[in-house]
Amino acid sequence: xxxxxxxxxxxxxxxxxxxxxxxxxxxxxxxxxxxxxxxxxxxxxxxxxxxxxxxxxxxxxxxxxxxxxxxxxxxxxxxxxxxxxxxxxxxxxxxxxxxxxxxxxxxxxxxxxxxxxxxxxxxxxxxxxxxxxxxxxxxxxxxxxxxxxxxxxxxxxxxxxxxxxxxxxxxxxxxxxxxxxxxxxxxxxxxxxxxxxxxxxxxxxxxxxxxxxxxxxxxxxxxxxxxxxxxxxxxxxxxxxxxxxxxxxxxxxxxxxxxxxxxxxxxxxxxxxxxxxxxxxxxxxxxxxxxxxxxxxxxxxxxxxxxxxxxxxxxxxxxxxxxxxxxxxxxxxxxxxxxxxxxxxxxxxxxxxxxxxxxxx
Numbered sequence: 001x002x003x004x005x006x007x008x009x010x011x012x013x014x015x016x017x018x019x020x021x022x023x024x025x026x027x028x029x030x031x032x033x034x035x036x037x038x039x040x041x042x043x044x045x046x047x048x049x050x051x052x053x054x055x056x057x058x059x060x061x062x063x064x065x066x067x068x069x070x071x072x073x074x075x076x077x078x079x080x081x082x083x084x085x086x087x088x089x090x091x092x093x094x095x096x097x098x099x100x101x102x103x104x105x106x107x108x109x110x111x112x113x114x115x116x117x118x119x120x121x122x123x124x125x126x127x128x129x130x131x132x133x134x135x136x137x138x139x140x141x142x143x144x145x146x147x148x149x150x151x152x153x154x155x156x157x158x159x160x161x162x163x164x165x166x167x168x169x170x171x172x173x174x175x176x177x178x179x180x181x182x183x184x185x186x187x188x189x190x191x192x193x194x195x196x197x198x199x200x201x202x203x204x205x206x207x208x209x210x211x212x213x214x215x216x217x218x219x220x221x222x223x224x225x226x227x228x229x230x231x232x233x234x235x236x237x238x239x240x241x242x243x244x245x246x247x248x249x250x251x252x253x254x255x256x257x258x259x260x261x262x263x264x265x266x267x268x269x270x271x272x273x274x275x276x277x278x279x280x281x282x283x284x285x286x287x288x289x290x291x292x293x294x295x296x297x298x299x300x301x302x303x304x305x306x307x308x309x310x311x312x313x314x315x316x317x318x319x320x321x322x323x324x325x326x327x328x329x330x331x332x333x334x335x336x337x338x339x340x341x342x343x344x345x346x347x348x349x350x351x352x353x354x355x356x357x358x359x360x361x
Contacts, residue, residue, distance in 0.1 A: 002315035002341070006123040007304050010114045012135040012171060014312065017178045019303075020142065021152075027143050027292070027299035034067065034295070040302055041070035047100035048074035049093065050127070051083070051107040056268055056290050057127050057136070061104050064297040073099060089335050090119050097121040102305060111331040111353025114314060115338055123308050125300065130329050131165040132354055137267050138171040139300060140293040145224065147292065148263050148285055154181030160215055161187075161228035161248050161273060163194040168267040169228060173198050177207035184209040185218050187248065192230070197355050215248050219258045225250070227266045227286075229273050251275040258283065265289050315352050317343035327356035 012020060030037055046065040050058050054076070062072050074096070075081045083092060089112060097103050097120040105113055106127040113126035128134045145152055157176065159169045163186055173194070176182050184202065186194045186209060193211070202209050212218040219225060227250055250264065255278055258264075266274060266286040278284050320342050325332050331353055332338050342349040348357050 001313055002118065002339075003311050004117050004120075004314045005309055005311050006117070006120070007308055007310040007312065008113075008117045008124045008126075008314070009135055009300065009304065010117060010124070010126045010314070011133055012138055012175045013178075017175075020139065020175065023139060023296065023299050023303055024143050024146050024152075026303065027139075027296040028146060030295045030298050031147065031292070034298075037068055037298060037302070039069040041065060041068035041305065044068075044070040044101045044305060045099065046070055046072050046074075046301065047096045047103040047122075048072060048076070048127075049096060049103065049105045049107075050074070050076045051078050051105070051112075052128075054106055054127070056293060057106065057134075060290070060294040061125075061127065061136075061297050061301075064294050064301055067294070068298055068301060070101075070301075074104075088337070089116055089331070090337065093120050093124075097124070102301060102308070107331075108329070109331040109334055110327060110329050110356075111351070114353050115331045115335060117314055118338075123304050125304070128167055129331075130354070131167050131170075133171045133174075134167040134267070135171050135175075136297060136300060137168045137293070138175045139296045140289060141168075141172055141226070141265060141267075142175065143292045143296045144263075144265060144285060144289045148288075149223065149261075152176070153179045155223045156183045156185065156221055158185040158187055158215075158218055158222040158225045159194075159228070160218075160225060160250070162192045162230045163188045163228070164192045166228045169226065170195070170198055172226065173209075174201055177202050177205045182207055185222065186211045187213070187215050187218050189213065197350075197357060215250065216254050216257065219254060219262075222258065222262050225258065225262060225264050227264065227270070227273055229266075229269065229271050249273055249275065250278060252277040252281070255281060255283065315339070315341040317341045317350075317352050320349065323349065323358075325351040325354060325356050326358040327351065327354050330354040330356060 110132035
């Protein structure tokens with residue numbers, strides 16, 4: 001087992017559901033009186049390392065720290081850092097973490113945040129690792145549900161669009177499946193369907209889910225519809241992207257078939273999967289959701305900095321030096337020095353960085 005001496009947030013499921021709820025409830029309190037928290041991070045420094053483009057996540061984290069009275073360092077384009085000179089992930093994050101009290105990282109490779117946490121000198125928050133996980137977006141979604149629906153239980157949640165590559169929906173399924181009465185409806189094409197490892201997690205938790213290829217047929221049964229864009233950057237070719245990009249579009253006509261208290265969320269940015277005529281509908285919550293993201297990140301920063309040095313396991317399986325992860329976008333293929341850790345699942349091995357499965361041999 002490999003531990004970190006810091007309180008990292010790599011995957012929400014590393015923490016208890018009580019921990020998540022405390023963050024959400026604290027964020028709700030901040031929504032009601034943000035001025036009360038204006039100085040709680042006075043003297044603290046947060047580093048934001050964004051290896052791929054971001055608007056909401058990056059700016060909401062930076063604004064959150066500034067509103068808490070702290071300061072920020074970092075980069076939003078690796079081309080302007082030593083990464084452009086060939087510096088590896090370990091060296092970059094090791095150095096930057098020595099300058100900061102907390103570090104937020106987004107990276108295009110799955111498992112990058114966990115890899116960085118192995119050697120970092122401060123707590124790390126995963127702000128999205130490839131198409132793998134996005135735990136702080138899930139906290140944002142939970143706060144939106146908590147504020148707008150009044151509960152995190154007994155909800156039917158539709159997830160629509162690119163469920164294969166959508167790290168936001170992967171994190172949401174893993175987290176919300178811990179609450180009673182949650183039912184998921186996966187609305188997607190076969191090519192963009194939910195990965196099997198997520199379905200396995202839901203089945204292990206006895207969380208109900210179904211699959212429906214039609215948004216129009218499914219929408220009337222939902223308490224919340226979570227739209228996602230078809231992400232061009234996750235496709236191997238433009239032809240493959242163009243064939244699927246318009247598969248699911250929410251417009252006013254389809255939304256009129258939804259329940260009056262159904263809410264529509266989207267992690268943004270949108271391209272054309274939600275038409276502009278939906279924006280003025282009171283059920284459209286995606287702009288409000290983005291603002292909630294700032295408050296939940298304020299709560300998260302406070303929570304981690306209050307107890308930054310809590311030792312937690314990072315790698316719990318075994319090393320297999322001769323085994324390569326089957327996911328070509330796994331961080332282990334780009335950072336060759338990383339120990340290759342896998343969890344054993346019968347005849348299967350599961351990569352500890354990206355959760356990709358392969359037959360053991």
